Amino acid sequence: MSQGVGKQGKKELVKNIIKELHKGMTPQQAKEKFEKEVGSITSFEIAQIEQELINEGVSPDEIKRFCNVHALLFESILSESFKNPEYPVHPVNLFKQENQQIKKLLEKIREVSHKKDFGPLKELLSELRKIDAHYSAKEQLLFPYLEKHGFMGPSKVMWGKHNDIRAMMKDAIDMLGKISFDEYLEKYLNPLIEEIDGMIFKEENILFPSSLEMLSAEEWVQILKETKETGFAFIKLPATLDKLIEEFEANLSQDPKIEDGQIVFETGTLALNELESILNTLPVDITFVDKDNKVKYFSKSKDRIFLRTKSVIKRDVQNCHPPQSVDKVMQIIEWFKKGEKDFVDFWINFKGRFIYIRYFAVRDKKGNYLGTLEVTQDITQIKDLEGEKRLADQGDRS
Template identity: 45%
Template structure:
């Protein structure tokens, strides 16, 4: 039977996936279309899922049936080797996958033995693994999005949040010594990690290697280095490169003039980085254009976020709120949106301001995030004379 190619083949695969979602037996479908499934590669699967969502299928539905999609193509995708070397971002992520799976399985066994000391050590590793997910969300995913792969990363981010939720339940159950709950959640985590890592190893990462340019990978590695690695990530696979410190030249010989004064570029940049809060500017097209680099940034930002749509910088579950805020700003319904949360022992005030020109035209919005823990404690007065 002749093999189908291009658009015709994609449409066939979409229809097969829809039939799976409707409950048809996957083994029968594989047998029926076994010749036509030949030649499917991870990039094509990612593109098909991308198109299905754009055509109206809910992201949650794709995530729910993702394991069945992989089962449909398992013979094809498992024949695709990933060839990267130590130090490559994908090599690091896949190595951490293996280590995390090993830890998750060991954790389950140690619960049965009630080895509290070792359980505590593994929980520490679970907490440290957050940098693994942050590197993907804040560096790898933006590069995939730049190359038109937006939905598969969003689905993986959804699963990251599911993993975070289960880990949070584990920490609480361990603290309360609720062994029954701990056993149940440990099993759930192991299964979730196994499924999630399989998807990334066999679909997302091969797709990344396919679409991301060779010259972009050093930039991604630099972003990984800036965020940092897990305590259990072996140094030999990271291969951090020593970067020579080059004395910074004057960034501008001429001042930037404003209505009320002027700055040299290096002065302005230093001023913005000295502000006691984090700022991020999003332009009128919802594109992240700038963030300052304050000393104690509350929420992670990497340079990979620049040029990214702000909607893609947020977990899928909160995108509709981001859209609502932006729409209110653009329609002049509101100029400010603010929230406050407890985050890692800090009380954080988050404010969004619409940025408008003199005529009231919308230019974008600025996010201002500030740790106000100590400010909340202020009482009475402290005058300049008390310095």
Template identity: 35%
Template sequence: MEKRGFDKLDHAKLDKLITIKVSYLKGEISKEEARKQIMANYKSITADEFAYTEQKIKDLGFSDETVHKHMDELLNLLEGILEKSSLSLPIGHPLQTYINENTAIKSLLSEMKEFENNPFDKDKWTEFYNKLYQFNTHLSRKQNQLFSKLEEKGFDRPSKIMWSFDNNVKKLISTAKTLLEEDKYDEFLKLQPEVHESILDLIDKEESILYPTSFELISEEEFIKMRKGDDEIGYCLIENPPIFGDILENKEIPNEFMSELSQLLAKYSSLTGQNEILDVKQGKLTLEQINLIFQHLSVDLSYVDENELVRFYSDTKHRVFPRSPGVIGRNVMNCHPRESVDTVKRIIEAFRNGEKDMAEFWLQMGGKFIYITYTAVRDENGKFRGVLEMMQDATHIRSLEGSKKLLSWDDEYKQEDKNTSSNNSNNSNQYGITKDSVIADIINKYPYIREFMPTLSPKYSKILNPIAFNTIGKVANLEMIAQRGNINIDVLISKICDEIKKH
């Protein structure tokens, strides 16, 4: 199928549609009159044609808030003439992966809908919502991967408008999950129709407009590269899709940071090898060492330059929020939901004008205490050169008391062994957790344990990968997990019980 792209559309045909929509948004004509004029002038409108008109409306000065507020009305104006594209894509294609996830979510919603008439079963609803919560991964991948590539094509309406719909869905899922955990069953059940309808509405917008337009604008080579970044964020309710395209099968895509840094050095010096010694501000390091340092920091770093473009993020294993190579070169304003953009603008302007040098935030998320700082980056002459974001899971730091001045690894294990002394492995703790407990069963009952495990050992990071978790989580008991992380089994059980107790 030949791709068209916005430049190949019949702009003359669409100018009239833009005029009608603008008149409607200005209140110059009623919905009925707008609909009448559209039906008189058009037999059909494709998804990418609709997307093009939305982008042009933005260029004419209509705010994102206005378009977001009237998006459903604008879609209703085209009811019956908006073509429903049916994409025929190979398995592994990023768009097909989104569609497969939507199919899985719709199946889950149907199962939940049927269960509403049954006697209330908290364990079953918890199981449903642990699965539904994975939809956040679908949304994060879409925001980081797909939106960034569309912005390069001059189509930033998804970043500006759909992100708000995404956030509404995430908020509804989170609110319902909290009501369930707090045993507020009546409120929980009352919210279910809104959760159901909002997710299906979002899926319809994705499949009617977003995916067909993305297929027209993005090349196959770009989708192949996108597939690499998709793995870094993960998937929702489906198994890891197969590799898509020959490029990924036969060539290794280089580390994004190493590639960018090498290009920068090539511009200013002849030192481009990974093992060449570089004179950094305080010391001498190779490119490989620089990259390793960033990968092993206990905090997440992101750097936005003075032009408000994302230039770097640290590729750590413990990221608080997902990142993928698609974010590099992206305007930072498009990396945040519409509701947060004003705050981002205020921070950057205050840094740029020299009014402030730092802004800090903190939040509670999934049982974790997340600490975030934004620091103004200035050169030796005081000129503004960008913003450095530092993000850290400070839960453990926040719990520390007193002082620790001596190394005491062995003492810690001995003390914890003494405190737990085979009690946990003999099923005497109040949660019934033993060495034979399967990690998937524990996480299904206490979802926050999934994110807690990698804090005990980096070897547990694979638990965060839905595919790896689905593969080993259902068979691995705590004794096996303890051996994998080189942790005493009683200590492991004690730490898990302590984490549950906190919640």
């Protein structure tokens, strides 16, 4: 590949090769040009390219007509690129398990076809016809979520190929024993096997990797839940699926990340200034000590109870307490580190106010200790509350 061709330039080269294929270039010529000018490409980029061609006006039917050629063009690269999802009950793994069963069934059909006997084919094709449920699961589970991400190619192109295979399957069953075996093999059975093999390749090397790139953890969990309604054609869902879904959801829960200046949590997004303002607005004083016993953060609430200055940051926590309370503080932290306690609370009278002080162990989703959170609150007025004050009473009492 020529030096200096960026990702977008590479995509344009591939799009041009595909367009030339559609104009009459032979697959071998296209493959040689691809290897010379492009070199390597990911399955996700291929899916994007086909989507862009549709966006530019190339009809889905035209893409569908040449998608087997496209797959052949990229086969040597794509075969090495796909990696299994980590989790055994991931929907992609379930689809791949189905494909393994389909491959075994196709191999049996090939073996029988060598004997040129229509008899055994009837039962095998009847079993293979269940592939309709495999395609329906893709259409109902995967395609809608891909469409939400603006990826319309599979539903427009691959769905059309599904229907082609369904029609070919019907013809293959209808024509059993009605013509010579050699003619049947050439016109009906071999083309059907070839199309199904090609669909398996496109699923595992283009559709599934692209889906893994695009869909969120939450979407995969929802797809897994919906498999209970659609089912699969050639495999049984685990008997403990509900429990596995819980484990899957826990394993795939995403850590917070920053995107476009926003902190993305599992339950929403916040800008940095929003998060800081929220912490400072809470009617409590917050101090966080990290796993190495260093003070890492404190909030700046308007009416802070205990004085904190920036000089305390990165200071050892034992140096931030009077000698008579250091041992107790360190004991609490030790309990948290060992997992013996999750919180400790106590309350004191301070300058005529009733102060509630709580220490919490902060742990990640796997239970690893991250630090200790101190939360201090003036509950003088809260302690004296009686009766009720409803939202409808707002304005009656401050």
